[in-house]
Amino acid sequence: MKNKIKIFRAMHNLTQDHLAQAIGVNRQTILAIEKEKYVPSLDLAFKISRYFGVNIEEMFIFTEKTPTITET
């Protein structure tokens, strides 16, 4: 799962520590998500997206190809 957290952080001039404190996680978790080592839960993904005031799909990009309902 790709994400744009780093870009949004840079746009808002935020450090990983600031973002982590704001959404109630460890700084290492933000780093792990940014480096795509950890896929956040839906809850955390929504928290991050809402913190920057964007939709979840603007922040996280689901890369795996899954069949849609029209294809099946």
Next chain:
Amino acid sequence: MKKNTFYFLVGCVALVLLLIFWYSIELHTSLFIELAFIIGVILIILARSKVTDRVDDERDIKITEQATIRTMQIFWIVFCLFSIGAVMELLHIPEFPRLSPSMHPPVILPPRLMGYIQLGLLSMMIFLYVGFRIYYAKKYGEFETDEE
């Protein structure tokens, strides 16, 4: 309570438990160490809830969860192996006369050996847990370097 104070307290509890363990061995009674172990665990749990500068987020929980699951999976296999053998000796099922004409007396495991086996199992569980914890912490980006 600060995180470092908590770690210091855990160290003190471990040291006291070790001393009580020694004392229990001297007295040949396990009651002291068993009670002390329960009290020690309760004390650590209570102290952990008072730590203010520690955040247990979902990634930490996932690492702990995965390490625990994998440890238990391996532990169950080893424990069942040992238990099956012990139960077989306990039941002492008669052997088939055609296959083995000579009946030999059942091997009874001495308590000291049982203790060593349990110690081995306990040590194995601790090493497995620590190993899996390091593995999953690495997998979920715990040791990633930061360019900030």
